[in-house]
Amino acid sequence: MKICVFGAGYVGLVAAACFAESGNTVVAVDVDQAKIEGLKQGIIPIYEPGLKELVLRNQAEGRLSFTTDVPLAVKSSLINFIAVGTPPGEDGSADLQYVLAVAREIGRNMESFKIVVDKSTVPVGTADKVRAALQEELDKRGTSLEFDVVSNPEFLKEGAAIEDFMKPDRVVIGTDNVRTAELMKELYEPFMRKHNRLIVMDIRSAEMTKYAANAMLATRISFMNQVALLCERMGADVAAVREGIGSDSRIGYDFLFPGPGYGGSCFPKDVKALIRTAEENDYDFLLLKAVEEVNERQKQVLSHKVQQTLGDTSKDRPLAGCTVACWGLSFKPRTDDMREAPAITIIENLLAQGATVRAHDPEALAEAKKQFGDRITYSTNQYDILADADVLVIITDWNEYRNPDFDRIKAELKEPFIIDGRNLYKLSRMRDYGFRYLPLGRNGIAAEGK
Structure with a gap:
């Protein structure tokens, strides 16, 4: 044709x-x-x-x-x-x-x-x-x-x-x-x-199908992010919870990983558009409004963890003097897309609190430079940004980050401290290496080997 x-x-x-x-x-x-x-x-x-x-x-x-x-x-x-x-x-x-x-x-x-x-x-x-x-x-x-x-x-x-x-x-x-x-x-x-x-x-049903599909997936993500935060408070392990509920054939395992919030060109835009469409038809889509609010809050979680653990509340800018290394800038792996990426909110929050930020991403550095300019430092090598940094924050789950050289990470960082927004590593492994490790929705490791 x-x-x-x-x-x-x-x-x-x-x-x-x-x-x-x-x-x-x-x-x-x-x-x-x-x-x-x-x-x-x-x-x-x-x-x-x-x-x-x-x-x-x-x-x-x-x-x-x-x-x-x-x-x-x-x-x-x-x-x-x-x-x-x-x-x-x-x-x-x-x-x-x-x-x-x-x-x-x-x-x-x-x-x-x-x-x-x-x-x-x-x-x-x-x-x-x-x-x-x-x-x-x-x-x-x-x-x-x-x-x-x-x-x-x-x-x-x-x-x-x-x-x-x-x-x-x-x-x-x-x-x-x-x-x-x-x-x-x-x-x-x-x-x-x-x-x-x-x-x-029919045409209208086809048009609705796209929005409904993305809204459903966004809902699953926001739901699991809320479950993860509750797990942290109650001493439960969100990884075990995911396995338990995902094994139900009515639920399945997809889109049940907690993270720093959804982004990209589809989910944020389509959720907003469906809410607006509902309003134009005199319908209050309460569930999707909550999904959107939860997602915006979730984008604050990683920077809040940095501030809680490293911040000096006696300063106007609590993270002044702190260096934060960030792995991952795109909203998801295997793309350079940073539209609505959680990394934008996270890094802007860190900068506002006075932190020095260094960043690595396999594909999104050019897009990041459009967003942040010279306010942060960039590197094409994921280890170069770690030298004397106070913490490594993992934002995007690129394959390159899944099995890194932990000895090198530990040697480069000022202290062996990782805040993991994607739950990439086993707690036992991080404990054996002596890392202070804070994942999402799991009992983290508070200090070396403890």
Whole structure:
């Protein structure tokens, strides 16, 4: 099939590359001329494992191209995916200006039947607005052309997006048109060879499915973070609790790890948007409001642990004179994405309390420099930031941090002290090494070997 993908960002670029990989002719469109020129030269604007290889291969084989020429892209494609950003407004609602701008561009340039697919995460009712914008442009032209609007939300995990797209848990198609449903089934058939995971439903239900899925996962994370904090107070071990409740087939183990709070481009934005959608429909979504509040509080936990253990309350800035080494800046491993990352809140809190902060991350240092500038020190070596630091704080659970050189950590730090926001290490191991160790939701080790 001939496909056009509007938006060469995270979702759009992954979708374009994966559709091309299955044999389609795909053109990705973006208004950012520099980004498009970079992509033509093989420069990938985001870090995602496997994406660069996929893009380069399909470019070389002529199935994937990049352009800013909207009329050409629209006229040459049957299916037009809208995969542009929907940033949150001040009230939490999704900003649809870019989605509707693309819809209008399609309406201005289409010359035959088109399927217009909302791939961006959009509120319930967006398909109606896209349809109206398209029709308005056709009316201005005095042209009567057939088109159909489809909701096809993405369910991609950053760091595993290629795998998620090529071997999806499910593909949701929202359409009321039988012919369009069959065309979309044909498009996704290569990804269904082992098992048909494609679900066709009405458009509004498809739009709601994306928000409901992310809100549910965010709820599990916030719930487990609350359980962890309660475990700390009561002397229980959250790792054991997770094993106990996860073994229940109705619950399962996924998204039950405590941590410093969720972040990224999806969960925070989608929770806010669903709360706002509920308000617009005269419904008070109390549970999601609590989920959001819990998450904001959780982002304060690690910096609070640093202040409790190292802070001098006699000072205006209790951590003045303290050096904190931080491992992990991205909101999750295998990505350079720092949008809404807990590390931002944690480091800002440490700086406000007077601490000197050094940081390492395998991929997110460039993004961190945009956020913090020269207010913190960066290193591409995870051990270089430890020299004479008062504590090591683990924020993101990159694989590189799971089995480090503990002898070297102990030798570099001023005192062997780790605050672990991801519960990466066994208590027995940390005790044997003589670390002071404070994980989340577990009985920490207060002092060397004690």
